[in-house]
Amino acid sequence: MFKKILIANRGEIALRVICACKELGIKAVAIYSEADRHSLHVRFADEAICIGPPQLAQSYLNIPAVISAAEIANVDAIHPGYGLLAENANFAEVCETCRIKFIGPPPEITRLMGEKEKARAAMKQAGVPILPGSEGVISAEGEAQEWARQIGYPVIVKASAGGGGRGMRIIRSDEELPNLFRAAQSEAAAAFGNGDLYLEKFLERPRHIEFQVLGDSYGKVISLGERECSIQRRHQKLLEESPSTQVTPELRERIGSMLGATLSKIGYVNAGTIEFLMDEDRSLYFIEMNTRIQVEHAVTEMVTDVDLVKSQILLAAGARLDEVLQGNVLTRGHAIECRINAEHPEKFTPSAGKITTFHPPGGTGVRVDTAAYAEGVIPPYYDSLIAKLIVRGKDRQEAISRMARALEMFIVEGIYTTIPLHRRLLADPDFRAGRFHTNFLQGFLNAGKHEKALSK
Numbered sequence: 001m002f003k004k005i006l007i008a009n010r011g012e013i014a015l016r017v018i019c020a021c022k023e024l025g026i027k028a029v030a031i032y033s034e035a036d037r038h039s040l041h042v043r044f045a046d047e048a049i050c051i052g053p054p055q056l057a058q059s060y061l062n063i064p065a066v067i068s069a070a071e072i073a074n075v076d077a078i079h080p081g082y083g084l085l086a087e088n089a090n091f092a093e094v095c096e097t098c099r100i101k102f103i104g105p106p107p108e109i110t111r112l113m114g115e116k117e118k119a120r121a122a123m124k125q126a127g128v129p130i131l132p133g134s135e136g137v138i139s140a141e142g143e144a145q146e147w148a149r150q151i152g153y154p155v156i157v158k159a160s161a162g163g164g165g166r167g168m169r170i171i172r173s174d175e176e177l178p179n180l181f182r183a184a185q186s187e188a189a190a191a192f193g194n195g196d197l198y199l200e201k202f203l204e205r206p207r208h209i210e211f212q213v214l215g216d217s218y219g220k221v222i223s224l225g226e227r228e229c230s231i232q233r234r235h236q237k238l239l240e241e242s243p244s245t246q247v248t249p250e251l252r253e254r255i256g257s258m259l260g261a262t263l264s265k266i267g268y269v270n271a272g273t274i275e276f277l278m279d280e281d282r283s284l285y286f287i288e289m290n291t292r293i294q295v296e297h298a299v300t301e302m303v304t305d306v307d308l309v310k311s312q313i314l315l316a317a318g319a320r321l322d323e324v325l326q327g328n329v330l331t332r333g334h335a336i337e338c339r340i341n342a343e344h345p346e347k348f349t350p351s352a353g354k355i356t357t358f359h360p361p362g363g364t365g366v367r368v369d370t371a372a373y374a375e376g377v378i379p380p381y382y383d384s385l386i387a388k389l390i391v392r393g394k395d396r397q398e399a400i401s402r403m404a405r406a407l408e409m410f411i412v413e414g415i416y417t418t419i420p421l422h423r424r425l426l427a428d429p430d431f432r433a434g435r436f437h438t439n440f441l442q443g444f445l446n447a448g449k450h451e452k453a454l455s456k
């Protein structure tokens with residue numbers, strides 16, 4: 001087992017990994033930028049090393065600085081958290097070269113899944129359903145037009161190096177194609193240094209449903225069920241839940257065992273997430289795979305009682321899945337997570353500064369993952385997620401009422417947060433009935449503006 005792990009991250013996820021280290025009896029080493037000197041991940045780690053100025057490129061994304069800290073602290077492994085270096089195959093390779101275990105899948109797998117068009121082809125090859133679409137990357141408009149006609153409009157072009165919405169365009173006719181194709185290409189080239197695109201049939205009102213998996217180094221991969229992540233704005237999720245109201249036990253079992261077999265063949269190791277779109281007829285289509293622990297992992301932890309971060313560490317150290325899980329994974333109850341961001345709840349502009357009051361809720365079935373505290377300062381340089389409020393209930397209804405009361409009891413003053421938005425969302429009849437898809441939040445926010453205008 002590892003004796004010492006460096007956590008190449010900050011904020012709530014750095015604290016989450018520290019929790020896992022403490023419970024496993026492993027020493028945790030924090031790294032921090034000059035803006036994070038007073039952060040809780042620095043305080044709760046066994047050692048902390050300052051790696052540079054506030055800007056990400058000079059601190060948390062500075063590979064030589066991160067590796068130097070790992071060498072100085074003499075760690076056995078690095079946990080990258082999410083974002084930052086988590087899906088950087090080159091970083092994982094540098095770790096290997098330095099004989100530091102990267103807690104995640106092998107670099108080749110990260111690289112494969114990072115090229116979305118290749119990931120799609122690999123999944124298709126293994127028999128996982130994908131949407132009708134192009135084969136190979138498309139470099140010219142003419143080629144795109146041929147595929148679009150064959151698939152039938154509407155189609156969506158996506159950046160092969162992308163994910164998260166950049167370099168994406170919805171195309172509804174032959175006439176629109178040339179301009180939208182070129183726009184997507186230059187956006188992808190500017191954002192990722194790679195203008196490769198691919199094309200898929202566009203679904204108008206899909207749900208976003210993802211499956212959590214864990215794999216060991218001996219070829220065993222299992223599924224821990226799904227998360228419903230359709231409540232999102234500009235490709236940022238706001239609220240997630242598990243299980244999905246749209247996934248029957250039979251469907252969960254069928255997709256779960258298919259993913260286990262497929263990812264075992266691919267050689268997947270550690271925690272991963274397979275994203276699907278669900279059509280109105282409840283068909284699931286693979287869109288992307290994430291090779292990291294995700295922000296929303298806690299909803300799966302709440303319904304399965306599996307500690308995913310401890311599992312990641314044990315699996316990276318060479319444990320077998322059977323040892324890690326000790327018996328079958330059972331799912332009980334319903335969990336919901338609200339992402340609390342330091343943003344204006346209507347304008348979504350970032351809100352950095354000093355938190356004057358901080359009262360997180362507690363009580364039965366409530367979990368708060370956060371690195372925020374009263375008198376603490378939210379720096380302007382990083383992601384705006386300041387807390388995750390997660391609840392568990394015996395069923396969806398209990399989880400909803402528990403979340404509503406927990407949101408009522410969550411007080412943050414001094415900065416703007418998205419708490420008021422979540423309070424409104426939890427009261428919405430369509431949300432409460434489980435009637436939503438990926439465009440739901442847009443409509444919900446527009447309706448809110450409309451009401452305000454009428455009441456003026």
Ligand code: MV4
Nearest residue numbers: 131156164165200201202203204206235438439
């Ligand atoms: C799609 C889609 C419909 N059809 N793919 C991919 C990344 C994720 N963040 C959103 N993605 C989508 N992929 C197919 N084939 C719908 C979305 C999507 C979306 C697309 C464009 C603009 C806003 C969107 C909001 C949610 C989902």
